[in-house]
Amino acid sequence: MVQISLPQNSEVKKGRYFKDKTGSKNLRKVNIYRWDPSTGDNPRIDTYEVDMDNCPSKVLDILNKIKNEIDPTLAYRRSCAHGVCGSCAMNMGGKNGLACTKPHSEIDGDIDIYPLPHLKVKKDLIGDLDGLYKQYKSIEPWLKTNAKSEKSEIIQSKEDREKLDGAYECIMCACCSTSCPSYWWNGDKYLGPAVLLQAYRWIIDSRDEERQARLKKVADELKLYRCHTILNCTSACPKGLNPAKAIAEIKKMLATANI
Amino acid sequence: MENKSPLSPHIQIYRWHISSLVSISHRITGIINIIVITFICLVISSLVLGEGFFELVNLFFKSFLGKFFIIGITWSFTFQVLSEIRHLIMDLGYGFEIKTTNITGLIVIIGSLVLTVVFYLIGKNIL
Numbered sequence: 475m476v477q478i479s480l481p482q483n484s485e486v487k488k489g490r491y492f493k494d495k496t497g498s499k500n501l502r503k504v505n506i507y508r509w510d511p512s513t514g515d516n517p518r519i520d521t522y523e524v525d526m527d528n529c530p531s532k533v534l535d536i537l538n539k540i541k542n543e544i545d546p547t548l549a550y551r552r553s554c555a556h557g558v559c560g561s562c563a564m565n566m567g568g569k570n571g572l573a574c575t576k577p578h579s580e581i582d583g584d585i586d587i588y589p590l591p592h593l594k595v596k597k598d599l600i601g602d603l604d605g606l607y608k609q610y611k612s613i614e615p616w617l618k619t620n621a622k623s624e625k626s627e628i629i630q631s632k633e634d635r636e637k638l639d640g641a642y643e644c645i646m647c648a649c650c651s652t653s654c655p656s657y658w659w660n661g662d663k664y665l666g667p668a669v670l671l672q673a674y675r676w677i678i679d680s681r682d683e684e685r686q687a688r689l690k691k692v693a694d695e696l697k698l699y700r701c702h703t704i705l706n707c708t709s710a711c712p713k714g715l716n717p718a719k720a721i722a723e724i725k726k727m728l729a730t731a732n733i
Numbered sequence: 734m735e736n737k738s739p740l741s742p743h744i745q746i747y748r749w750h751i752s753s754l755v756s757i758s759h760r761i762t763g764i765i766n767i768i769v770i771t772f773i774c775l776v777i778s779s780l781v782l783g784e785g786f787f788e789l790v791n792l793f794f795k796s797f798l799g800k801f802f803i804i805g806i807t808w809s810f811t812f813q814v815l816s817e818i819r820h821l822i823m824d825l826g827y828g829f830e831i832k833t834t835n836i837t838g839l840i841v842i843i844g845s846l847v848l849t850v851v852f853y854l855i856g857k858n859i860l
Contacts, residue, residue, distance in 0.1 A: 484739035509739055517739050565741075568748030591743035601741055655753070658743050702760075703823050705752035709831050719829035726826050 476659045489518030492544050498525035503584040504536055506548065509595050517595065520545070533566050534573035536585065537599075550599040557712060560647030563590055564599050570649040570710040590652035592661065603648055609665050610646065613673040613692070618684040634680035641675035641720060643713050644668065650707035650717050656700045664700035665692065667707035667717030674720040677727070686731075693728050701725075751838035752831075759816040762809045769806045807852050812845035 480486075489508055494501050501523045509517040522540050529539050534552055541548045550573075551561040557575040564573055565588040567581035578585055593601030621628060651657050651666035665673065670692065677688050692698045698721070707717040779786045793799045819837050822828050828837055854860040 478744060480740055480742060480745065483737070484742075486742060507741070511737065514737070565746060568746055586746070588746050589741040591741055591747055593741050594738040595741050596738065602738065653747065655744065702756055703752075703820065704756040705829070705831070705834050706747070706750065708829065708834075709750055709752065716829055719826070722823060722826050722829060725824070 483516060485516055487516050487518045489520040492520065492522045494523035494525060496525045496528075498527050500526045502526050502578070504540065505584055505586045506537075506540070506599070507588045507595075508548070508598050510547075511597055529578075531577050531579065532574055533576045533578050533581075533585070533587070534562055536578055537562075537573060537587070548599075549597045558645065560645035563647040563649045563652075563712075565589065565591055565652075570653045572647060572649070572712040575712055590648055592652060592658040601652070605661060606648055606651055606666065606668065609669045610672060613665070613669055613676070613688070615672050615676060617676075617679070618682055620683050628681045630680055637678045637680070638675060640715055641671055641678070644671055644675070644715055645713060646672075647712065649710045649712055653706040653710040655704055655706065656702060660696060660700050663696040665697050667701070667721065670698065670701070670724065671715065671717040671720045674724050677724065689724070689728060689731065692724060698724060698728075750835075751842075752834045755816060755819070755838040755841055758812060759820070762813045762816070765806070765809045766813055769809070804849065804853060808845055808849040811848040811852070812841065815841045815844050815848075 486507065504522045504524050505519050506522065507517060508520050509515075522544055524536055524539060524544075529535055534555060537548065537550055537552070541550075550564070552574065553559045553561040555562075555574040557572050560572065562573040563570065565586075566573065566576055567586060570590060573587075587599065589595055589599045589601045590603075593603065596602055619628065646668060648668055650671075651661075651668040654667055656664055657666040673688065673692050676682055677685055682688070701718070701721045703718060703722070705718050708715075708719070711717065776790055779790065794803065819828070819841055822837075828834060851860065
């Protein structure tokens with residue numbers, strides 16, 4: 475259901491203000507969403523003054539700097555810091571992305587950092603992605619083949635391999651799914667761009683033999699057709715992939731195929 | 734524990750893009766158009782009731798509110814038509830690159846405004 479306003483326990487309050495102690499002249503205000511599960515308080519926005527003279531270029535560097543030098547209680551996910559693992563997906567300057575690949579110079583004014591939108595928050599910038607992982611499992615993201623021998627390789631032509639480009643690179647960071655208004659309102663049923671891109675990746679894999687069954691499975695008013703080409707997903711993807719186009723291709727296949 | 738977790742902010746904080754703006758406007762103008770078409774049908778049917786009703790309708794369309802209404806629905810219809818063409822092209826699988834959607838989105842927005850002015854001028858016998 476469309477729910478424009480936040481529930482009462484999710485309304486964001488003004489939080490603490492951390493004044494700069496380094497005496498630097500090159501300061502930037504960073505507003506960060508905080509929520510502590512150990513108290514019954516509402517989420518709040520804490521503001522930090524960060525010395526930009528001694529801070530590397532990415533948003534993740536700001537977060538590390540705050541955690542190391544200003545406020546060690548800040549919680550966020552991060553791992554590789556090279557845009558490969560997808561852990562540090564969050565909402566920065568009103569747009570989803572990976573904190574480790576997003577330069578803070580691209581954000582004008584104060585830097586607002588929120589968790590990925592419309593998720594149950596576990597702590598601070600950490601959202602609960604269980605629902606998305608369950609949906610990912612539901613499309614059975616593995617190769618299904620009736621090949622009798624497992625000893626010989628399944629040959630794939632160069633052209634067939636090329637079809638997977640733009641789909642296999644997905645790191646499942648959930649930037650796209652959590653940017654999608656349709657997924658916000660119908661996230662329990664609609665699969666969302668990330669999972670549908672993966673569904674597409676297995677549908678077009680020439681080595682997979684369950685193409686028809688896979689197509690049949692996603693051909694559902696709620697699972698697939700809640701995509702209204704809003705295209706927030708494509709503009710959010712930190713890997714430059716195009717989930718919206720993949721969904722359109724699935725729709726096209728369903729419109730032209732006999733199943 | 735599960736129920737205590739707050740929901741992270743969504744539409745309140747997410748920046749608008751041209752594509753999302755055109756998409757939501759497409760839906761809103763769609764709803765407006767359905768209501769307006771029903772209204773126009775009622776107005777036309779009311780003409781069988783005689784000259785009095787014709788005068789009434791005429792009076793409304795000549796008032797400031799009536800003119801606002803006509804210009805408003807002209808925009809709403811032209812926007813819907815241009816946006817629908819954009820959607821049809823997308824259904825064929827084209828125009829999904831961010832650059833292209835921004836351009837087509839702008840064409841829809843600016844085109845609908847230009848067409849509204851053109852239709853207004855045609856209606857005024859100026860063009």
